[in-house]
Amino acid sequence: MKVVIIGASFAGVAAALEVRKKHPHAEIILLEKQSTLGYIPNGLHLYWEQKIEHLDEARFITKEQLETQKVQCHLGATVQKINTTQKILHYDYSEQEELISYDKLIIATGSRQLSEKIDGSAHESVLKYKRYGEAQAALVKVEESQHVTIIGGGQVGVEAADLLNKKQKQVTLIESMDYVLFKYLDEEMIQPIEQKMIEEGIDLKLRQTVSSIETNEEQKVTVHLGEDSVTSDAVIMGVNVRPNLHFLDTQVELHMDQTIAVDRYLKTSVKDVFAVGDCIQLSGPGEDMVYIPLINNAVRTGIVAAANLMEPTVTFNGSLRTIGTSIFGHYIASTGMTEAESLFTNQKVKTRRQTVRLNSLPNSETVTLKWVYDADTEVILGAQMISTANILEKINTLALAIQTKQTLEDLQQKDYFFHPAYSPMVSTTNLVSWMEERIDEDES
Amino acid sequence: MKVEHFLEKNEVREITIFKQLVLNNGILSYGKMLDHLAVSKASLENDLESITSRIEVFNDQVQVDYDGQEIKLTMSDHISLQHIYRIYLDQSIKMEIINYLFKHQEFSITQLTQQLAISDSSLFRKIKELNTHLKEFGLKIRNGQLQGEELQIRYFYFQFYYYIEDKSALIHLRSDQQITQAVQSVENFLQVNIVPENRQRLNIWLIISKSRITNKNKNYKQLRKQMHPYLKDPLYHKIHVMVLRYYSRYSIEVDEEEAMLHFAFLLAFPILTEHDFHEYTLIRDRHAPIASLDTYIVETIIIHFKFRKLPYMLERDMYYHLTHIHTRLYFFQGDIEIYEYEEMLAREKQVVGKNLVPLARTLLTTSTDKFMSTEVGDNSLLKMELLKYISLLTLISFKMATVIQIGIDLKMDGLYKDTLSQLLILKMRPINGIQIEVYQPSKSYDLILTNEKPDEEHQYQEARVYILSEILSSFDMANIQRIIQELNA
Numbered sequence: 001m002k003v004v005i006i007g008a009s010f011a012g013v014a015a016a017l018e019v020r021k022k023h024p025h026a027e028i029i030l031l032e033k034q035s036t037l038g039y040i041p042n043g044l045h046l047y048w049e050q051k052i053e054h055l056d057e058a059r060f061i062t063k064e065q066l067e068t069q070k071v072q073c074h075l076g077a078t079v080q081k082i083n084t085t086q087k088i089l090h091y092d093y094s095e096q097e098e099l100i101s102y103d104k105l106i107i108a109t110g111s112r113q114l115s116e117k118i119d120g121s122a123h124e125s126v127l128k129y130k131r132y133g134e135a136q137a138a139l140v141k142v143e144e145s146q147h148v149t150i151i152g153g154g155q156v157g158v159e160a161a162d163l164l165n166k167k168q169k170q171v172t173l174i175e176s177m178d179y180v181l182f183k184y185l186d187e188e189m190i191q192p193i194e195q196k197m198i199e200e201g202i203d204l205k206l207r208q209t210v211s212s213i214e215t216n217e218e219q220k221v222t223v224h225l226g227e228d229s230v231t232s233d234a235v236i237m238g239v240n241v242r243p244n245l246h247f248l249d250t251q252v253e254l255h256m257d258q259t260i261a262v263d264r265y266l267k268t269s270v271k272d273v274f275a276v277g278d279c280i281q282l283s284g285p286g287e288d289m290v291y292i293p294l295i296n297n298a299v300r301t302g303i304v305a306a307a308n309l310m311e312p313t314v315t316f317n318g319s320l321r322t323i324g325t326s327i328f329g330h331y332i333a334s335t336g337m338t339e340a341e342s343l344f345t346n347q348k349v350k351t352r353r354q355t356v357r358l359n360s361l362p363n364s365e366t367v368t369l370k371w372v373y374d375a376d377t378e379v380i381l382g383a384q385m386i387s388t389a390n391i392l393e394k395i396n397t398l399a400l401a402i403q404t405k406q407t408l409e410d411l412q413q414k415d416y417f418f419h420p421a422y423s424p425m426v427s428t429t430n431l432v433s434w435m436e437e438r439i440d441e442d443e444s
Numbered sequence: 445m446k447v448e449h450f451l452e453k454n455e456v457r458e459i460t461i462f463k464q465l466v467l468n469n470g471i472l473s474y475g476k477m478l479d480h481l482a483v484s485k486a487s488l489e490n491d492l493e494s495i496t497s498r499i500e501v502f503n504d505q506v507q508v509d510y511d512g513q514e515i516k517l518t519m520s521d522h523i524s525l526q527h528i529y530r531i532y533l534d535q536s537i538k539m540e541i542i543n544y545l546f547k548h549q550e551f552s553i554t555q556l557t558q559q560l561a562i563s564d565s566s567l568f569r570k571i572k573e574l575n576t577h578l579k580e581f582g583l584k585i586r587n588g589q590l591q592g593e594e595l596q597i598r599y600f601y602f603q604f605y606y607y608i609e610d611k612s613a614l615i616h617l618r619s620d621q622q623i624t625q626a627v628q629s630v631e632n633f634l635q636v637n638i639v640p641e642n643r644q645r646l647n648i649w650l651i652i653s654k655s656r657i658t659n660k661n662k663n664y665k666q667l668r669k670q671m672h673p674y675l676k677d678p679l680y681h682k683i684h685v686m687v688l689r690y691y692s693r694y695s696i697e698v699d700e701e702e703a704m705l706h707f708a709f710l711l712a713f714p715i716l717t718e719h720d721f722h723e724y725t726l727i728r729d730r731h732a733p734i735a736s737l738d739t740y741i742v743e744t745i746i747i748h749f750k751f752r753k754l755p756y757m758l759e760r761d762m763y764y765h766l767t768h769i770h771t772r773l774y775f776f777q778g779d780i781e782i783y784e785y786e787e788m789l790a791r792e793k794q795v796v797g798k799n800l801v802p803l804a805r806t807l808l809t810t811s812t813d814k815f816m817s818t819e820v821g822d823n824s825l826l827k828m829e830l831l832k833y834i835s836l837l838t839l840i841s842f843k844m845a846t847v848i849q850i851g852i853d854l855k856m857d858g859l860y861k862d863t864l865s866q867l868l869i870l871k872m873r874p875i876n877g878i879q880i881e882v883y884q885p886s887k888s889y890d891l892i893l894t895n896e897k898p899d900e901e902h903q904y905q906e907a908r909v910y911i912l913s914e915i916l917s918s919f920d921m922a923n924i925q926r927i928i929q930e931l932n933a
Contacts, residue, residue: 116660117697176700177688207684209700242695256658257694281694288625290693340689343632344625 001026003309004089004102006079008032009041010295011277012108013061014302016071022306029100030066031077031091033109037063039132041295042156044139048163055135079109084251084270104272104309107248107260108302111241111278111293118151119212121237125221126213128237138236145233146170149223151210153180155325157238158193162327165200172203172230174210174223183341184323184334188353189370189384196328205230241293243279255281259291265312266305274308276301283318285337285382285402286345292319320382322399324392333395336382336402337372348375356428358389360420365389367428371408378408397429445577445824446781447529447608450538457481458491458498462528465508465517472515498531530610537562537570539609541585546601546652549659550588580823581778594662595705596777601652602709603780611648618651626650626690633686634679636720646715653705657696664701670775671704673732679724680707712771718764725763734774737814738766741807745837748803751844758843762836769832772825773811779825792834800841804833845876848890848931851883851907854915855896864915868893871916878928890931893924 003019005012008030016028030037040046043058052058063073077098079091082105089100113128115121127142129135142148148164150157153175161173173180179187179194197204208225213235215221222231243259253261253269260275262268268275277298284290297319307314324333342349352371357364367387373380383398385391401411408431416427426432448456464480465472478488492510499506505520506528533539540560544551557567575584581600583592590597605614627646631638638646656662674680684703691698710716711734716724728735742762746754754762772779792801808830852868854861865882872880883892889907897911898904910927912920 111695115697117699178685182689183692211700240692240695240697242697255694256654257696258658259695284693288621291695293695341693343686344629344690344693346625346628 001103001309002029002101003027003104003106004029004031004100005106005108006031006089007108007110007277008034008037008066008073008075009039009108009110009277009298010060011110011298011302012106013038013066014299015106015108015276015306016066017069018303018306019309020069020071023309028071030071030073031079031089031100032073032075033078034131034133035076036132037061037066037073037075039135041130042135042159043132044129044135045156045159045163047139048160048167055132055139058135079247081247082249082252084249084273087272102272105274106302106305107245107268107273107275107279108277108298109243109245109279110298111243113156113237113239113241114244115237115239118210118239120215121213123213123215125215125219126235126237130241141234142169142236147172147232148234148236149174149221149230149232150236150238151223152238152240153177153206154183154238154240155181155323157236158327159325160236160238161197161202165202170201170203170232172205172232173197174205174208174225174230176207176209178206180204180206181332184321184338185332185384185386186339186351186370189332189368189386192386193328193330193332196330200328203230241278245279255289257281257291263312264315265308266301266316267308267312274305276305282316285320286341286347287318288345292321294319294321294323296322317403320399320402322395324395326390326392330386330388331390331392332384332386333392334382334384335395335399336380338382338384339370339372342372342381347381349373349381350375352431354431357424358387358391358428359422360424364424367391367394369428369431371431373408379405380408380411391428394429401429445580445778447533449573449577450536450608451532454491454494455532455536457483458495459529459532461491461495461508461515462517462525465515466525470517474510474513474515477515499528501531502527533608534610537566538574541567541570541574542604543609545585545590546655549655552588556588578778580825583778589661592663593666594656594664594701595667595708595775598649598652598656598705598709599776600778602649602713605648605652606645607780607782611644614651615644615647618655619647623647623650623654626654629686629690634682634716634720636716638715639717642715642717645713649706649709649713653702657691657698657702662699662701664699664704667701667704667708667775671701671707673729674704674707677707677729677732678727679710680704683707683710708771708775712768712775714768718760721764721767722760725767733815734767734770737770737774737811738763740814741766741770741810744807744810745803745840749840749844755843758840762840765832765836769829769836770811773829774815777825778823779828781824781827783828783831785827785831788831789834792831792838800834800837804830804837807833842876846932848878848928849888850878850880850891850893851887851889851904852880853883853892853894853904855894867916871921872924875925875928877932891924891927 001023003026005016012030016030019026019028038059038061040058040060043055046052046058047055066073074093077091077093079089081090087102089102091098091100113130120126127138129138142164147170149172150160151174153173157173158180161171164171179190181190194204205225208228210223210225212224213221220231220233221235222229223235245258245260251270252273255261259281260268260279262275262280266274266276278293280301281289281291282297284292301316304314304316320336322335339349339351349372353368355366355368357366365388367385367389370384371380372382380402382402383395385395411429411431414427414430416430417423460481461477464477474485474488478485481488492508492515495508499508502523505523507518509516537560544556544559553564553567557564560567571585578584581592582596583590583600605611627638627643627650630646680703683706687698687703687706730736730739808826852865854865869880872878888905892904892907892909893912894909895912895915898909908927910924914920
């Protein structure tokens, strides 16, 4: 069996390794457009944070490691078109067109930070650094810039704002919504971060949409927003990512948003063709199909598609959009549905918010948690956390609680270890009302 | 634009035949029909033959019989004129072109000629004809696309699917879980209640919006200008947040103007209930163009009718309807004439009396002047909005008409008295603006009808008294009507 995988980022690599495990004799070929492989998207942030010394260290796997698993890697191979009837791929390699046939095809081409709406955003002075090559260029450009404008207040944008601020750069952050990180946190949860951003001198422009970007001769870049404009030395695109699937033939059905339509087994509308990672919609926190381009989903869909190559056996059980990061002196984490997002569902939700201690010592730090749960059944649907201490790992407990449909009462009974130096009297994720220092009940 | 613009000349004649028959109790002589259509007898015969073959699909539920003298129409109780129009529209090539454009966003001539099984030249001719009617919407079909401002494109499709094409078919075909969910989300985000008939409108609008969302060549030049006074509007802000959040869940880069399109639609069409709309009027900017025109027009109406004070709910109703009218005039161009303008105007004149129509015209001129509209007079949008002004004025004059209390006090034997009083009540009941009953001494009346001169001068307090000469006579009736008009003046 010959398995061809397009794209050697997290989804493609996870799929390749899982196919190898399931099918020891299969011929596995990874086609990757970039000339290197295994770069961690936004590894540039690790470099700015000084977690790594060289950008090249931001890799989760190497070509050699894959080759010991007998996965052939064709780097610098750009797929131009596929013919799903004849099961043939056309790709450019060293300026020549090559053909390759397949028995099973997994599309894992990922996504790009790209705007079709913002005039001038394709210009090279407008930095995008999801990929290694782009990151190298961005590194140099940012180094020599004093004032940087970031478009988009999502995870990438806010992290970049924090890191560049620490590097003494002047930062302008533009977000079209009322507050940053709106996909993950409800507005009241984000207040400490926004306050800190303003204290740190970030020029925060909310409810503003970028219409165009101009680059002048002195290499200054002007971002236009309605009647306002910002001129700075560099611009970073932190907008939503989108897949680029121009090579597909018409047999492969797409959704309205141009992602590939797949079933629960990640099969496309064409036999023997699968799609994973940032190319597809997933069943989201509200159980409707949404687009959630996260590495966690890329890895998990890669594994599931590999398991279903021969026959449909494993269904993909959806994404809770779990995230965790550290920004502006706070750790934030989120999983499942936010209160704001619940308006897109028929579910009537209630929420609770509480600030609790993290251990039993006198100087204990606190975490503020927000719980979103079904008003009738009290099944937990979402959780958000913000703290000055590193509480990130706790979100995984809550993600599991949501995935396994636990109720508030189940959580109160959740088993936990007690050690006064590491835990308060009742575990922070147990939601016991009398432990709270502050409680806001049933806000919705 | 009119529905008949989607049909060929002979088809328009055929549906006119149906319409004339319906207006004339289902039967009409050849002579009268020929006069009405202004065609030769041979061509009428042709039309009738064509009709016969068209209505075969109804399996005898619709019959048209003709014998050279008379034409006769019979229809089963479950078929209406609308069903008949439908079969004509279903076969219209122009309808198919619009449907194809909506579905595929663009076409090549070869694709479309194959799809419709017509020649290049007749396709070009149909497109040319369509373009003459699309002009009032500021749209044209060019290079295989419907071109113009995005708001106008969606507005046209909306009117087309709501009033011309079979809307239930569109909903059946295109309304999925996602659309239902989107309607629900609008309710949740805007904290409003959308009642079933409004829900259907919103449903269609969202189906259209969904199909347009990925179109890459959208034009918003005009809309951006029009939205300038509304960028801080609280409703617009809510819509903006909703739209951004909604599309952040998909791999779609949404235009900022998407929220503007929804804002214009939500205010120009009855989507919100009067109650929810009222909540919005309390927080909207009263100096923005639509709100300030609403106030100006309400004041003009109050001054015209010399009202001292309007009932609270009537005033709210006026604002509700006026905002729809003014939002349409502010944002949109062109319309589909769903009612026959001239007929409607004539009918309204009969009901409302002559003086309301000039007032409605004045209101329309005021509005178009305020918005500095460059629309020409013969524009369907202006005609339709004029009809709406007239309807609103009629509504107001009905609601504000003072009800004249009439008491009947007949002096005769008990049995006759009761019977004749009842007959008199029955006869007068159709007269507008009166309340009539058998005289009760404890109540006060505006007019007393009796058959004998009262014994005392102020027996009926301040009420006018009319003494009937001959109960139920047309002479008396005419006099009573005159008195009612005098009392009303």
